Amino acid sequence: MTTIYKVAERAGVSxxxxxxxxxxxxxxxxxxxxxxxxxMKELDYRPNSLARSLASNRSDSIxxxxxxxxxxxxxxxxxxxxxxxxxxxxxxxxxxxxxxxAQEKEAVEFLISRNCDALILQVGALDDAYIQELxxxxxxxxxxxxxxxxxxxxxxxxDNETGGYLCTKHLLEQGHTEIAYISxxxxxxxxxxxxxxxxxxxxxxxxxxxxxxxxxxxxxxxDGEAGLIHLLESNKHFTALVCGNDWMASGAIRCARARGIxxxxxxxxxxxxxxxxxxxxxxxxTTINHPIADMGKMAAKYVINKVYSGENxxxxxxxxxxxIRDSCSSQR
Amino acid sequence: MTTIYKVAERAGVSxxxxxxxxxxxxxxxxxxxxxxxxxMKELDYRPNSLARSLASNRSDSIxxxxxxxxxxxxxxxxxxxxxxxxxxxxxxxxxxxxxxxAQEKEAVEFLISRNCDALILQVGALDDAYIQELxxxxxxxxxxxxxxxxxxxxxxxxDNETGGYLCTKHLLEQGHTEIAYISxxxxxxxxxxxxxxxxxxxxxxxxxxxxxxxxxxxxxxxDGEAGLIHLLESNKHFTALVCGNDWMASGAIRCARARGIxxxxxxxxxxxxxxxxxxxxxxxxTTINHPIADMGKMAAKYVINKVYSGENxxxxxxxxxxxIRDSCSSQR
DNA sequence: TTAAAATGAGAAAGCGCTTTCTTAAAAATT
DNA sequence: AATTTTTAAGAAAGCGCTTTCTCATTTTAA
Numbered sequence: 001m002t003t004i005y006k007v008a009e010r011a012g013v014s015x016x017x018x019x020x021x022x023x024x025x026x027x028x029x030x031x032x033x034x035x036x037x038x039x040m041k042e043l044d045y046r047p048n049s050l051a052r053s054l055a056s057n058r059s060d061s062i063x064x065x066x067x068x069x070x071x072x073x074x075x076x077x078x079x080x081x082x083x084x085x086x087x088x089x090x091x092x093x094x095x096x097x098x099x100x101x102a103q104e105k106e107a108v109e110f111l112i113s114r115n116c117d118a119l120i121l122q123v124g125a126l127d128d129a130y131i132q133e134l135x136x137x138x139x140x141x142x143x144x145x146x147x148x149x150x151x152x153x154x155x156x157x158x159d160n161e162t163g164g165y166l167c168t169k170h171l172l173e174q175g176h177t178e179i180a181y182i183s184x185x186x187x188x189x190x191x192x193x194x195x196x197x198x199x200x201x202x203x204x205x206x207x208x209x210x211x212x213x214x215x216x217x218x219x220x221x222x223d224g225e226a227g228l229i230h231l232l233e234s235n236k237h238f239t240a241l242v243c244g245n246d247w248m249a250s251g252a253i254r255c256a257r258a259r260g261i262x263x264x265x266x267x268x269x270x271x272x273x274x275x276x277x278x279x280x281x282x283x284x285x286t287t288i289n290h291p292i293a294d295m296g297k298m299a300a301k302y303v304i305n306k307v308y309s310g311e312n313x314x315x316x317x318x319x320x321x322x323x324i325r326d327s328c329s330s331q332r
Numbered sequence: 333m334t335t336i337y338k339v340a341e342r343a344g345v346s347x348x349x350x351x352x353x354x355x356x357x358x359x360x361x362x363x364x365x366x367x368x369x370x371x372m373k374e375l376d377y378r379p380n381s382l383a384r385s386l387a388s389n390r391s392d393s394i395x396x397x398x399x400x401x402x403x404x405x406x407x408x409x410x411x412x413x414x415x416x417x418x419x420x421x422x423x424x425x426x427x428x429x430x431x432x433x434a435q436e437k438e439a440v441e442f443l444i445s446r447n448c449d450a451l452i453l454q455v456g457a458l459d460d461a462y463i464q465e466l467x468x469x470x471x472x473x474x475x476x477x478x479x480x481x482x483x484x485x486x487x488x489x490x491d492n493e494t495g496g497y498l499c500t501k502h503l504l505e506q507g508h509t510e511i512a513y514i515s516x517x518x519x520x521x522x523x524x525x526x527x528x529x530x531x532x533x534x535x536x537x538x539x540x541x542x543x544x545x546x547x548x549x550x551x552x553x554x555d556g557e558a559g560l561i562h563l564l565e566s567n568k569h570f571t572a573l574v575c576g577n578d579w580m581a582s583g584a585i586r587c588a589r590a591r592g593i594x595x596x597x598x599x600x601x602x603x604x605x606x607x608x609x610x611x612x613x614x615x616x617x618t619t620i621n622h623p624i625a626d627m628g629k630m631a632a633k634y635v636i637n638k639v640y641s642g643e644n645x646x647x648x649x650x651x652x653x654x655x656i657r658d659s660c661s662s663q664r
Numbered sequence: 665t666t667a668a669a670a671t672g673a674g675a676a677a678g679c680g681c682t683t684t685c686t687t688a689a690a691a692a693t694t
Numbered sequence: 695a696a697t698t699t700t701t702a703a704g705a706a707a708g709c710g711c712t713t714t715c716t717c718a719t720t721t722t723a724a
Binding site for chain 2: 046047048049050051053054059061068069070071072074075076078079082083086091092093094095096110112113114115250257276277280281282293
């Protein structure tokens with residue numbers, strides 16, 4: 001293995017000088033710098049990143065905790081995080097938290113033990129206090145799809161309220177007035193914000209929100225089916241359905257078809273997130289685009305600024321946008 | 333920061349002894365071991381993994397190159413790799429190769445520079461010679477979904493030929509005799525093996541393969557559409573279609589619907605891989621299950637055996653299985 | 665009982681770098 | 695021309711561990 005010593009020897013300089021060249025310090029004579037670079041090339045020298053890290057107390061690695069690796073939604077996020085960080089020669093250690101408290105904690109501990117310089121968290125179970133503590137006493141933290149008090153600058157979130165508003169607004173514009181809503185779990189901020197946007201749109205149109213047209217699920221596909229059945233049984237008529245995410249929308253559409261309810265002719269459905277599957281359900285799903293890749297990239301840039309003194313522009317709040325496909329029809 | 337010195341001091345032993353306890357060497361007196369463990373607990377000692385790696389010349393990290401992170405298929409694989417390795421306290425550094433030669437090489441170089449102990453590769457562009465060289469001169473390599481000569485033990489593949497056979501066999505059993513085939517690219521071994529299985533099934537049934545019922549795509553969704561159009565234009569009648577993967581099957585089904593061809597009544601379609609989307613296309617897709625998560629896990633176990641002297645049972649070839657859904661109908 | 669073998673633990677030398685401290689030489693100031 | 699300031703490069707001390715070497719002590723064999 002070629003070490004810095006051998007390079008120094010070959011170039012006829014001290015290893016300090018080689019180190020300086022390596023780290024781009026400019027307090028080194030141009031002639032020597034060239035000699036050193038030449039020697040490095042000749043010996044095919046590759047610095048040992050472990051030794052560097054040990055000596056400089058910096059690992060150039062960023063830990064990521066993601067709830068699931070097997071869904072494309074977070075895959076997109078990871079991909080942009082990885083790309084952004086590797087451009088800066090940092091690397092990403094990925095762990096999976098499964099939205100489970102114990103697993104998330106273990107993942108974080110693991111990443112700390114791996115000497116990560118910072119953490120990017122997409123977690124649901126860890127409480128705010130833990131995260132604040134972590135950021136304060138251990139290492140810089142960045143959060144995707146979650147807002148933690150006191151860490152606003154490190155949080156990258158979608159404007160869910162506006163997203164929810166856009167869903168319902170779209171249906172209203174199509175002439176729908178009886179609009180049901182299947183929500184995500186009420187203990188999730190994003191689910192509640194989406195719902196809030198829905199109500200704002202209704203209000204704006206002068207429509208009173210009816211509890212009978214509301215169902216709370218937990219973001220799973222089955223909740224879409226269960227929700228639709230529940231809503232149908234309430235016997236309150238509706239011509240459109242907003243779902244808290246695409247999975248539930250997919251479940252609802254499947255359930256509607258099974259019951260002979262034509263989508264979109266008899267029922268318009270809107271989802272949320274624009275996951276890959278939204279393009280493949282039948283009919284293809286009108287939904288809200290969630291720019292998760294951009295958000296991941298931004299979280300990565302934030303970390304670069306914070307830990308490696310980068311100077312990227314940072315944006316914390318992301319705008320949702322309506323993607324119109326085939327699952328809605330006009331009611332006029 | 334608590335170091336091994338402080339632990340040694342507190343326990344009243346030398347740092348060698350602490351190191352021995354840390355590494356589970358049994359040449360240490362039980363009483364001392366307890367004292368050391370006590371001291372570690374009291375000081376909340378966490379070994380510095382960088383220092384360990386530098387001294388032991390082992391990073392406990394495995395590099396993974398995957399073609400895409402944003403598709404759930406490889407996400408499943410990564411998830412099982414990560415889980416398996418973290419159970420052994422190893423960590424995973426993930427990079428993306430995009431099936432592009434330059435990017436794949438860069439990813440490998442990057443992982444080497446990160447002192448990975450081994451590599452798990454899911455790559456399409458790197459040539460066999462490069463991989464052999466890598467494995468021989470640099471660090472142990474394991475391959476998923478690819479077979480490299482001389483590295484058979486490190487390769488984890490699906491029995492694609494049998495998979496292709498199963499597709500067509502299923503259609504034949506349903507009474508179909510005119511079966512079209514949309515293949516993946518002919519320079520990919522897996523695509524050709526799947527196709528080979530198809531032909532074997534035909535042959536076994538005494539049916540002559542017809543070039544007119546064959547189209548070569550490149551595994552993309554659009555190829556399913558283009559392929560179906562091509563096949564329809566050939567004016568050779570067929571009642572069933574086998575696609576080289578689920579994406580192309582999805583494209584073909586969509587195209588069929590757009591042209592008023594009822595699936596499965598007028599056309600039965602079979603896919604391959606059983607990706608998540610296969611459950612969401614309409615009608616839901618009959619396909620071949622590709623146990624990619626199991627394969628990833630096995631690759632991880634292989635690495636554990638190879639580098640960390642584990643003793644897992646290893647299986648290199650994986651069996652495909654038919655998943656029957658709604659996209660095929662009987663022709664009788 | 666004595667010599668030989670086995671066991672357990674400490675001392676010390678790295679692992680390959682970064683970084684601080686020092687000093688020699690060159691440039692600028694008077 | 696003498697002094698001060700600046701610049702450039704080397705020496706050396708770590709970073710926090712592992713591991714080899716060594717030696718004192720205990721166990722076993724003769």
